[in-house]
Amino acid sequence: xxxxxxxxxxxxxxxxxxxxxxxxxxxxxxxxxxxxxxxxxxxxxxxxxxxxxxxxxxxxxxxxxxxxxxxxxxxxxxxxxxxxxxxxxxxxxxxxxxxxxxxxxxxxxxxxxxxxxxxxxxxxxxxxxxxxxxxxxxxxxxxxxxxxxxxxxxxxxxxxxxxxxxxxxxxxxxxxxxxxxxxxxxxxxxxxxxxxxxxxxxxxxxxxxxxxxxxxxxxxxxxxxxxxxxxxxxxxxxxxxxxxxxxxxxxxxxxxxxxxxxxxxxxxxxxxxxxxxxxxxxxxxxxxxxxxxxxxxxxxxxxxxxxxxxxxxxxxxxxxxxxxxxxxxxx
Amino acid sequence: xxxxxxxxxxxxxxxxxxxxxxxxxxxxxxxxxxxxxxxxxxxxxxxxxxxxxxxxxxxxxxxxxxxxxxxxxxxxxxxxxxxxxxxxxxxxxxxxxxxxxxxxxxxxxxxxxxxxxxxxxxxxxxxxxxxxxxxxxxxxxxxxxxxxxxxxxxxxxxxxxxxxxxxxxxxxxxxxxxxxxxxxxxxxxxxxxxxxxxxxxxxxxxxxxxxxxxxxxxxxxxxxxxxxxxxxxxxxxxxxxxxxxxxxxxxxxxxxxx
Numbered sequence: 001x002x003x004x005x006x007x008x009x010x011x012x013x014x015x016x017x018x019x020x021x022x023x024x025x026x027x028x029x030x031x032x033x034x035x036x037x038x039x040x041x042x043x044x045x046x047x048x049x050x051x052x053x054x055x056x057x058x059x060x061x062x063x064x065x066x067x068x069x070x071x072x073x074x075x076x077x078x079x080x081x082x083x084x085x086x087x088x089x090x091x092x093x094x095x096x097x098x099x100x101x102x103x104x105x106x107x108x109x110x111x112x113x114x115x116x117x118x119x120x121x122x123x124x125x126x127x128x129x130x131x132x133x134x135x136x137x138x139x140x141x142x143x144x145x146x147x148x149x150x151x152x153x154x155x156x157x158x159x160x161x162x163x164x165x166x167x168x169x170x171x172x173x174x175x176x177x178x179x180x181x182x183x184x185x186x187x188x189x190x191x192x193x194x195x196x197x198x199x200x201x202x203x204x205x206x207x208x209x210x211x212x213x214x215x216x217x218x219x220x221x222x223x224x225x226x227x228x229x230x231x232x233x234x235x236x237x238x239x240x241x242x243x244x245x246x247x248x249x250x251x252x253x254x255x256x257x258x259x260x261x262x263x264x265x266x267x268x269x270x271x272x273x274x275x276x277x278x279x280x281x282x283x284x285x286x287x288x289x290x291x292x293x294x295x296x297x298x299x300x301x302x303x304x305x306x307x308x309x310x311x312x313x314x315x316x317x318x319x320x321x322x323x324x325x326x327x328x329x330x331x
Numbered sequence: 332x333x334x335x336x337x338x339x340x341x342x343x344x345x346x347x348x349x350x351x352x353x354x355x356x357x358x359x360x361x362x363x364x365x366x367x368x369x370x371x372x373x374x375x376x377x378x379x380x381x382x383x384x385x386x387x388x389x390x391x392x393x394x395x396x397x398x399x400x401x402x403x404x405x406x407x408x409x410x411x412x413x414x415x416x417x418x419x420x421x422x423x424x425x426x427x428x429x430x431x432x433x434x435x436x437x438x439x440x441x442x443x444x445x446x447x448x449x450x451x452x453x454x455x456x457x458x459x460x461x462x463x464x465x466x467x468x469x470x471x472x473x474x475x476x477x478x479x480x481x482x483x484x485x486x487x488x489x490x491x492x493x494x495x496x497x498x499x500x501x502x503x504x505x506x507x508x509x510x511x512x513x514x515x516x517x518x519x520x521x522x523x524x525x526x527x528x529x530x531x532x533x534x535x536x537x538x539x540x541x542x543x544x545x546x547x548x549x550x551x552x553x554x555x556x557x558x559x560x561x562x563x564x565x566x567x568x569x570x571x572x573x574x575x576x577x578x579x580x581x582x583x584x585x586x587x588x589x
Binding site: 032064067070071072073074091092093095096098100102104105106107108109119120122123124125126127128167171 | 332336337338340341343344345347348422423424426427428429430431432433434583584588589
């Protein structure tokens with residue numbers, strides 16, 4: 001069932017709800033040549049200052065939606081407004097407000113890092129001296145200043161992605177859209193990029209993020225929309241969405257080995273091996289309760305980890321229905 | 332900062348980017364035309380030309396200089412825009428411009444200016460080489476420059492349209508090989524159309540490059556098979572027409588947007 005109503009604003013303070021939204025999309029439709037309908041009348045509002053996750057399986061319409069908002073894809077019908085500027089009536093104002101970090105590399109591989117960023121500033125009409133000042137700031141923020149004379153093709157995947165972020169920020173956009181920004185980068189760079197994006201958001205930049213790393217969305221975003229088959233099927237706060245989880249599964253590394261599974265009310269155990277247990281906890285029980293019960297039974301726990309990303313499980317539930325979740329559980 | 336100042340910065344950025352692009356690979360972009368034209372001067376001018384005798388009252392070598400210069404300008408201007416814009420499509424860095432507030436006409440003007448800059452550089456280099464073989468005096472600097480610029484703009488626009496429709500690197504060489512080169516050779520680079528039978532003279536008049544070469548020849552030598560006003564009018568009609576086509580294609584996003 002597609003969600004077409006206005007998004008919730010429960011996290012927003014009174015002042016925020018009266019602001020012009022960072023992004024307001026209404027009735028957005030895209031039909032490709034050949035008849036494939038990638039977007040089926042999408043309505044979506046993202047408030048100013050939000051850190052927003054747009055999630056969906058491959059082919060759901062995420063990239064088409066972002067492409068239309070950033071003028072890379074022609075829409076078939078509907079309206080797009082960015083900070084109150086209409087894309088049809090005032091595309092220059094819309095584009096000035098937007099920064100895009102695309103999923104695919106889209107830079108000249110033979111240009112040095114600094115030139116890529118300076119050229120982008122020039123396309124936005126920023127004079128050379130000011131462009132150089134901003135480029136230096138962006139590149140320093142992303143630890144790229146030392147690589148400014150390196151050709152793009154000689155950078156690692158993570159550095160290329162960081163350069164695309166620096167490039168997208170050089171004109172100081174109010175709304176930054178990141179399409180899979182951490183795809184293919186190692187965990188260390190990913191964490192540092194998360195920290196950078198959090199700081200950027202705290203400083204006032206509205207951020208829309210699409211990602212396949214649902215842990216990333218859960219960690220960074222306050223609001224989330226799920227798009228599937230060209231329709232927005234969910235539009236809620238991240239906290240509210242996570243609260244819908246009925247159970248969570250943890251893996252316990254035990255001190256010592258146990259031969260038999262403990263029988264404790266409210267907890268369902270499973271042996272992974274002699275020293276490792278998997279436990280499913282329903283919402284009406286706590287981890288404290290679990291540890292107390294284990295202690296009473298003489299079982300000591302060395303460490304604990306969440307077996308499955310919580311958002312991933314919800315995502316599967318929402319996109320593919322209960323059957324997919326059941327299949328995932330059965331693995 | 333006014334809107335026009337921003338446009339000026341954007342236009343300058345694209346132009347500088349284009350000039351740096353062809354300058355970095357000058358061995359591929361500038362040098363070949365200079366060498367090829369020098370060979371034309373040696374073979375057609377010195378070796379064969381001396382047996383041909385004067386044409387339109389000028390030594391054959393002098394007669395072919397304007398055509399060879401303009402041929403180099405046409406080829407290089409076209410090649411610069413078509414290869415640069417198609418590469419930006421192919422590698423997707425055209426998106427850097429498409430997401431920016433740069434208006435379509437500024438993007439077009441930037442690429443055209445880049446093509447004209449390469450044409451200018453190659454044209455000056457070829458004229459310099461020509462000076463080593465002949466001692467021609469420029470009849471009218473003003474007309475020479477205007478024809479030179481208008482021709483360069485026209486073929487930069489044509490190259491832009493080719494790049495928009497190109498779907499592979501093969502597509503950017505088809506038009507120069509099968510259309511541009513024959514039209515240039517048949518446009519009176521090496522001969523006066525007075526030498527042709529009346530029927531082929533009429534056919535030649537349908538070739539737009541004939542008008543440009545003759546106007547350029549008038550600027551350099553003071554002689555032309557075609558009235559100068561007609562040549563300018565035809566070039567201007569083509570420029571206006573191609574500009575409108577380019578802007579229409581950009582507005583529709585043909586070849587660059589989904």
